[in-house]
Amino acid sequence: MDLSLSCYACGATATLADGPRCDCGEPYWVRTEPSGFDWPATPERSLWRYRDLLPDVDPSGLAAGAGGTPLVRAPRLDDDVGATVHVKYEGANPTGTFKDRGSAVGVAAAAETGDDAVGTVSHGNMARSMAAHAASAGVDCLVLVPADVPTERLSLLARYDPTILRVDGDYGRLYRESLRIGSEAGVRFVNSDAPLRVAGQGTTALEIAESFAPDTPDAVVLPVSSGGHASGVWKAFRDLSTAGVLDRVPRLYFVQAAACAPIAEAWGRGDDVVEPVEAGETVAYSIANADPPSGNRVLAAASETEGGVLAVDDDAILEARRALASSAGLFVESACATALAGARRLGDRGDLVTDDDVVLVATGTGFTEREVDAPGVDAETVPLSALAETVTRVV
Amino acid sequence: MDLSLSCYACGATATLADGPRCDCGEPYWVRTEPSGFDWPATPERSLWRYRDLLPDVDPSGLAAGAGGTPLVRAPRLDDDVGATVHVKYEGANPTGTFKDRGSAVGVAAAAETGDDAVGTVSHGNMARSMAAHAASAGVDCLVLVPADVPTERLSLLARYDPTILRVDGDYGRLYRESLRIGSEAGVRFVNSDAPLRVAGQGTTALEIAESFAPDTPDAVVLPVSSGGHASGVWKAFRDLSTAGVLDRVPRLYFVQAAACAPIAEAWGRGDDVVEPVEAGETVAYSIANADPPSGNRVLAAASETEGGVLAVDDDAILEARRALASSAGLFVESACATALAGARRLGDRGDLVTDDDVVLVATGTGFTEREVDAPGVDAETVPLSALAETVTRVV
Numbered sequence: 001m002d003l004s005l006s007c008y009a010c011g012a013t014a015t016l017a018d019g020p021r022c023d024c025g026e027p028y029w030v031r032t033e034p035s036g037f038d039w040p041a042t043p044e045r046s047l048w049r050y051r052d053l054l055p056d057v058d059p060s061g062l063a064a065g066a067g068g069t070p071l072v073r074a075p076r077l078d079d080d081v082g083a084t085v086h087v088k089y090e091g092a093n094p095t096g097t098f099k100d101r102g103s104a105v106g107v108a109a110a111a112e113t114g115d116d117a118v119g120t121v122s123h124g125n126m127a128r129s130m131a132a133h134a135a136s137a138g139v140d141c142l143v144l145v146p147a148d149v150p151t152e153r154l155s156l157l158a159r160y161d162p163t164i165l166r167v168d169g170d171y172g173r174l175y176r177e178s179l180r181i182g183s184e185a186g187v188r189f190v191n192s193d194a195p196l197r198v199a200g201q202g203t204t205a206l207e208i209a210e211s212f213a214p215d216t217p218d219a220v221v222l223p224v225s226s227g228g229h230a231s232g233v234w235k236a237f238r239d240l241s242t243a244g245v246l247d248r249v250p251r252l253y254f255v256q257a258a259a260c261a262p263i264a265e266a267w268g269r270g271d272d273v274v275e276p277v278e279a280g281e282t283v284a285y286s287i288a289n290a291d292p293p294s295g296n297r298v299l300a301a302a303s304e305t306e307g308g309v310l311a312v313d314d315d316a317i318l319e320a321r322r323a324l325a326s327s328a329g330l331f332v333e334s335a336c337a338t339a340l341a342g343a344r345r346l347g348d349r350g351d352l353v354t355d356d357d358v359v360l361v362a363t364g365t366g367f368t369e370r371e372v373d374a375p376g377v378d379a380e381t382v383p384l385s386a387l388a389e390t391v392t393r394v395v
Numbered sequence: 396m397d398l399s400l401s402c403y404a405c406g407a408t409a410t411l412a413d414g415p416r417c418d419c420g421e422p423y424w425v426r427t428e429p430s431g432f433d434w435p436a437t438p439e440r441s442l443w444r445y446r447d448l449l450p451d452v453d454p455s456g457l458a459a460g461a462g463g464t465p466l467v468r469a470p471r472l473d474d475d476v477g478a479t480v481h482v483k484y485e486g487a488n489p490t491g492t493f494k495d496r497g498s499a500v501g502v503a504a505a506a507e508t509g510d511d512a513v514g515t516v517s518h519g520n521m522a523r524s525m526a527a528h529a530a531s532a533g534v535d536c537l538v539l540v541p542a543d544v545p546t547e548r549l550s551l552l553a554r555y556d557p558t559i560l561r562v563d564g565d566y567g568r569l570y571r572e573s574l575r576i577g578s579e580a581g582v583r584f585v586n587s588d589a590p591l592r593v594a595g596q597g598t599t600a601l602e603i604a605e606s607f608a609p610d611t612p613d614a615v616v617l618p619v620s621s622g623g624h625a626s627g628v629w630k631a632f633r634d635l636s637t638a639g640v641l642d643r644v645p646r647l648y649f650v651q652a653a654a655c656a657p658i659a660e661a662w663g664r665g666d667d668v669v670e671p672v673e674a675g676e677t678v679a680y681s682i683a684n685a686d687p688p689s690g691n692r693v694l695a696a697a698s699e700t701e702g703g704v705l706a707v708d709d710d711a712i713l714e715a716r717r718a719l720a721s722s723a724g725l726f727v728e729s730a731c732a733t734a735l736a737g738a739r740r741l742g743d744r745g746d747l748v749t750d751d752d753v754v755l756v757a758t759g760t761g762f763t764e765r766e767v768d769a770p771g772v773d774a775e776t777v778p779l780s781a782l783a784e785t786v787t788r789v790v
Contacts (some may be wrong), residue, residue, distance in 0.1 A: 008461070012780075022631075039438070041436075043434070043438075043605065045440045045463055045465070046465060048444055051414050053539050059725070060468060060470070061467060061468050061469065061470060061471075061723070062467055062723065062724040062725070064465065064468065065465030065466075065467040065484060065487075066465075066525075068463060068465065069487075070440070070459065070460030070461075070463065070489065071460075072456060072457055072459060072460040072489070072531070073455060073456050073459065074456065074531070075455070075456060075533075076456075076530075076531070076533055083484060089460060089489060091462075091489075092460075092487040092488070093487070094465065094467070094484060094486075094724065094725060095724070095726070096485065096760070096762055106614065109507070116790050119786075131724075132720075132724035132725070132726070133724055135471075135720065135722060135723065135724040136467070136471070136722075136723055136724035136725075138471055140790055142786065142789070142790055144782075145774070147776050151772050151774075152516075154772045154774065155765070155769050155770060155772060156726075156762075156765055157746055157772075158770045158771070158773075159717075159720040159726050159761070159770060160720050160721060160724060160726070161720070161721040163789050163790070164772065164773070164774035165774065165775055165776075165777055165782070165785060165786070165789070166774050166775065166776040166777070167776075167777060167778075167779055167782060168776055168777065168778045168779065169778055169779025169780070170779065171781075173779065174779070176781065177779070180783075181782060181783045181786050182786075184783065185783070185786070185787045185790060186784045186790070187786060187790055210438065214587065222686060228480070245427070261435065273662075279398070288408050323556075325527075325530065325554040325555050325556070326530050326555060326556040327525035327530060327531075328456070328457065328531055329456065329457040329489065329490070329526075329528055329530040329531035329555060330457070330489060330527070330531075331490070331527070331551075331554050331555070338560065347634040365491070365760075365762060366554070367491055367551075367760060367762035367763050368762050370551055370763075370765075375550060375553045375554060376553070377546050377550060377552075377553045377559065377560050378548045378559070379540070379546075379549065379559035379560065380560055380561065381542050381560075381561040381562075381563055382560055382561070382562060382563065383562075383563045383564055383568070384562055384564025384568065384572070385564070387539075387560070387562060387564075387572065387576060388575075388576045388579065388580070388655045390560060391514075391537065391560070391576050391577075391578070391580045391582060392580045394537070394560070395511055395512040395535055395558070395580060395582055
C-alpha cells in the first residue's frame with residue numbers, strides 16, 4: 001500500500017513513503033477522489049461505511065467496531081446555547097474516544113503491510129486506543145510516555161498489554177524523533193496528525209453529515225489539541241462538498257482550554273501561523289498541546305469555513321461537563337466539555353443563533369476520569385415502611 | 396399507550412395497566428407482530444431501526460442514541476474457545492452498558508404518557524442508565540438504593556442528578572414494593588424485567604442476527620442476573636424465526652458467577668423453577684441476583700433453544716477479563732467477562748466446536764470498574780539519546 005498524499009497549504013503531492021510532512025513544513029493528508037461519492041446503501045454501521053473516501057485497507061477485529069457513534073439531540077441545552085443543539089457522542093467508540101477512528105485505519109494499514117509493530121507518542125486516549133487496536137490485530141504496540149508520568153496514570157493503558165517505554169528527555173521532541181526511529185526499526189508510528197490517522201478521524205464529519213442529509217448543520221464545535229481531528233473533519237466536509245452531496249460546509253469552530261491555547265491565541269491575533277506557548281495546568285489536560293503540529297491547518301479550516309477558534313477557562317469547562325450529564329445524559333471527559341463551553345460563548349456573542357443546528361463533538365467518555373470534580377451525593381435514608389409517603393413527597 | 400402483553404409460560408394476555416406479572420406468577424413480555432418483518436432498508440443505526448418489533452413510542456434525546464453497538468471478531472480468542480469468536484460490545488451504549496436499550500424504551504414511553512417520574516431499584520448500571528435517559532428527557536428519576544451502600548458507589552450515578560433514596564429494610568422486597576408505590580405515586584418503575592425494558596433489551600439479539608444475515612450464529616453466550624436481558628434476547632430470536640428471516644434460533648447459553656448462581660443451580664438439577672440462594676461475594680457483583688425475577692424464563696429459554704446455563708468462578712472471570720483486553724482490545728466489566736469464561740468452559744466440554752460461530756455478549760465497559768484487578772505497570776525508562784537502540788531491541 002502506498003497512498004497518495006497532498007499538502008493543503010501548497011498543493012504539493014507525495015506518497016506515504018515520503019513521510020508525513022511537506023517540504024513547506026505543513027502536514028500532508030491522504031488524497032481522496034470524492035467525485036461521484038454518494039451516501040452508501042449498505043447497512044454497515046462502522047466508519048467503514050465510507051470506504052470510498054478512506055485508504056484502501058481491509059479492517060478486521062476491533063477496527064471494524066470503530067465509528068458509527070450516535071448523534072443525540074439535547075433539547076434541554078438549546079436555551080443555554082441559543083441554538084438547536086446536537087451532540088456527537090464519541091465515547092461510544094471501543095476505547096471510549098474518537099481516537100479509535102484513526103487507530104482503526106492506522107493499525108489496519110500496518111497489519112496489512114506487515115509492519116512489525118505500531119507505535120504512538122501519548123500517555124492518554126491515543127495510547128489506549130492504539131494499544132487496543134494492536135491487541136486485536138495481533139501486532140505489537142510501542143507506547144512512548146514521559147519519564148515522570150505517575151504509574152497509576154498508565155494502569156488503564158497496561159490493560160491492553162502494550163510495550164511502554166518511559167523516555168527521559170524533551171518529550172516535545174519525540175513527535176518528530178519517533179518517526180525517524182520508527183522508520184529505521186520497522187515501527188509504524190500513527191501519531192496525532194499522521195495522514196492515516198487524519199483519514200480515519202474525518203469519518204466523524206462524514207457521519208454527522210449523513211445524519212443530517214439532505215440538510216446540512218450550520219456549525220460544528222470541536223475541541224482541538226494537535227489539530228489532527230480538526231484537519232480530518234475539515235477535509236471530509238470539503239470532500240462531501242466536492243462530491244456535491246452538501247450544498248455548503250458548516251462553520252467549524254475549534255475550542256481550547258484557556259491555560260493552553262496556542263491556536264486560539266494565533267486566531268485572536270489574526271495570524272495564520274501558530275506559535276508554541278508555555279502550557280499552564282488545566283482540567284482539559286487531554287487537549288493541552290502547547291506546540292500543535294497541525295495548528296496552522298486548524299487556522300486554515302476555521303478561516304475557510306467562516307468559523308473560528310476560541311478558548312474557555314476551567315470553570316466554564318467543568319460547568320459544561322456537569323450540564324452535559326444532568327441535562328443531556330452524557331457524562332464526558334473534561335477536555336470534550338470544552339465544546340459546550342465554547343458553544344455557550346458563541347451563542348452569547350451572536351455567532352450561533354436560534355435557528356442554527358449546531359453539533360458539539362463530545363470526543364470522549366467521562367468514565368475514564370471519574371475522579372475529576374466528583375459530586376457530593378445527596379441521599380435521604382428512609383425506612384421501607386415510610387417509603388410510599390416519602391416517594392409521594394419527593395416526586 | 397396501552398401495550399398488549401402475554402405470558403410465555405401459560406399464554407395469558409394482558410395490558411400494561413394490568414402490571415408486569417401474570418396470575419400464574421411469571422413475568423409478561425410485550426406482544427409483537429413479527430409476521431412480515433424483514434431487515435429494514437433505513438440507514439438508522441440505533442435500536443429504533445427495529446421499530447416494527449418495538450412498542451410504538453417516539454424516542455427523542457438520548458433514547459435515540461441507544462443500541463447500534465459493534466459486533467467485533469476476536470480471532471485471537473478462537474483457539475482459546477475452540478470456535479469462531481465474535482463479541483457484541485455493549486459498552487458502546489451511552490452509559491456504557493446494555494441497560495440503555497431498555498431504559499430508552501421505558502423512559503420514552505414514560506415521557507410520552509406524561510408520567511411525573513421514572514424510577515428504578517438499582518445502585519449500579521441500571522440506575523445510571525435510567526438517570527441519564529431521564530435527564531435527557533427532562534423527566535424526574537427516582538433511584539432506590541440499599542441504606543448501607545457506600546457513598547462513593549453513588550458518585551457516578553449522582554452525575555446525572557437523579558433523586559436517590561436510601562431504603563432501610565429488606566432490599567429484596569423492593570422489586571415488588573416499588574411497583575405498588577410507583578403506581579400510586581405516578582412513578583413508572585422500569586425494573587430489571589419490566590415488559591418495556593425487556594422489549595428494548597431484545598434489540599441486542601436483533602442486531603446480532605442482522606449482522607449475520609442471511610446466516611445465523613450457532614450460539615450466543617450471555618451473562619445472566621435477573622433474567623430480563625436473557626428474556627428479551629430469547630423473545631427477539633423467536634420473533635425473527637416467526638418472521639421467517641432466521642432458519643433457526645441460536646443455542647442460548649447463560650452464565651452466572653459461581654458465588655451466586657441460582658439459575659445455573661436449577662439448570663444443573665434439571666428443574667424448571669429457580670429457588671433463591673444465599674449470595675456469596677463475587678467480582679461479578681453486577682449480576683449477583685440471588686432471587687432472579689425472570690429466572691424461570693431463563694431456564695425455558697435455555698431449554699427451548701437447546702442451550703444451557705452454567706457458572707464460572709472469580710478466577711476464571713478475571714482471567715477472561717484480562718484476555719478480552721489483551722487479545723481482543725475490549726476492556727469490559729468483570730460481570731460481562733463471564734461470557735468468555737463460560738464460552739471457554741463450553742468449548743472444553745464440547746458444547747462449542749471449531750466451526751461454530753459464537754457471539755459473546757460483552758454487556759458493559761470496564762472503565763466504570765478500573766480499580767478491580769488493576770495490573771502492575773512494566774515500563775523501562777530510557778534516555779532520549781538511547782531511544783533508537785532500545786526500540787530496535789524491544790520490538
